[in-house]
Amino acid sequence: MSYVRPAEFVGKMIDAGESKALMSTRDTVLRAFMAGAILALAAAFAVTVTVQTGNALVGALLFPVGFCMLYLLGFDLLTGVFTLVPLAWLDKRPGVGPGAMLRNWGLVFLGNFGGALTVAVMMAVVLTFGFSMDPNEVGQRLGEIGTDRTVGYADHGAAGMLTLFVRGVLCNWMVSTGVVAAMMSTSVSGKVIAMWMPILVFFYMGFEHSVVNMFLFPSGLMLGGDFSIGDYLIWNEIPTVVGNLVGGLTFVGLTLYATHARTGAPRRGKVMTDPEDVPAPAKVGA
Numbered sequence: 001m002s003y004v005r006p007a008e009f010v011g012k013m014i015d016a017g018e019s020k021a022l023m024s025t026r027d028t029v030l031r032a033f034m035a036g037a038i039l040a041l042a043a044a045f046a047v048t049v050t051v052q053t054g055n056a057l058v059g060a061l062l063f064p065v066g067f068c069m070l071y072l073l074g075f076d077l078l079t080g081v082f083t084l085v086p087l088a089w090l091d092k093r094p095g096v097g098p099g100a101m102l103r104n105w106g107l108v109f110l111g112n113f114g115g116a117l118t119v120a121v122m123m124a125v126v127l128t129f130g131f132s133m134d135p136n137e138v139g140q141r142l143g144e145i146g147t148d149r150t151v152g153y154a155d156h157g158a159a160g161m162l163t164l165f166v167r168g169v170l171c172n173w174m175v176s177t178g179v180v181a182a183m184m185s186t187s188v189s190g191k192v193i194a195m196w197m198p199i200l201v202f203f204y205m206g207f208e209h210s211v212v213n214m215f216l217f218p219s220g221l222m223l224g225g226d227f228s229i230g231d232y233l234i235w236n237e238i239p240t241v242v243g244n245l246v247g248g249l250t251f252v253g254l255t256l257y258a259t260h261a262r263t264g265a266p267r268r269g270k271v272m273t274d275p276e277d278v279p280a281p282a283k284v285g286a
Helices: 006-021 025-053 056-062 064-072 078-090 098-128 137-148 157-181 188-204 210-222 229-261
Strands: none
Touching: 006 078, 006 098, 006 229, 025 056, 025 064, 025 098, 025 137, 025 210, 056 064, 056 188, 064 157, 064 188, 078 098, 078 157, 078 210, 078 229, 098 137, 098 210, 137 210, 157 188, 157 229, 210 229
16 A cells, blocks of 8 residues: 555654755755745746636646645755754754754745746746736736735735735645645655645635745736835735744644654553554354
């Protein structure tokens, strides 16, 4: 069977967190750069499909292709290390402390941003023929997304900021579930299917992903969006990063760690660790 049981894949989560925390600076930044670039291309693809078909569900159904590719290639997103690296610290893995964790987060953030920004510039060139003409319909939509999801929140004040934060929480609840889902199977097809489902949910629901936004908002600024860099940072990126951290760590990392790596004491009596351990009913007349 290609299915990996929870107690086993939670162990893999802790091992992965340790590996990422102790990775060299060069490899950490390079893998993060490629993850940001691939996810940005997937976002551009999804927006293009949505504009051309007029159906947001089609774009959402296809967006996970980028997420699956980057994780199968071993690249890292900020949303993923938010969930995995703290588990290695909690598990007291040698060399993994607050400093190593914050170092990893900072390097992955910079790498993701560099990759996403690179693709944003490339797509702006493609959509405007090297800035020689007005953006096409896809480019105009990218500009509108940037405006709607910065100034649109600011128009609601504190309620808008709360909504933005909660969307960030919900996003990484789903995205980190996708990260973990890749560990639930030993086959490529199993990993892809498991990852696809939660990523589809996050994208279609319009939740806020800090790395996707590293592409959408720089693109929007270059393509005529009516907002500023300050709007982007204050009314999207910073609250989204905080929400992503809370969502992934609270609802995925700590929850799985608490119930599968540090399980509570069992009640008295025989403990059935798996449904397969339940004895079959006796045959009549036996």
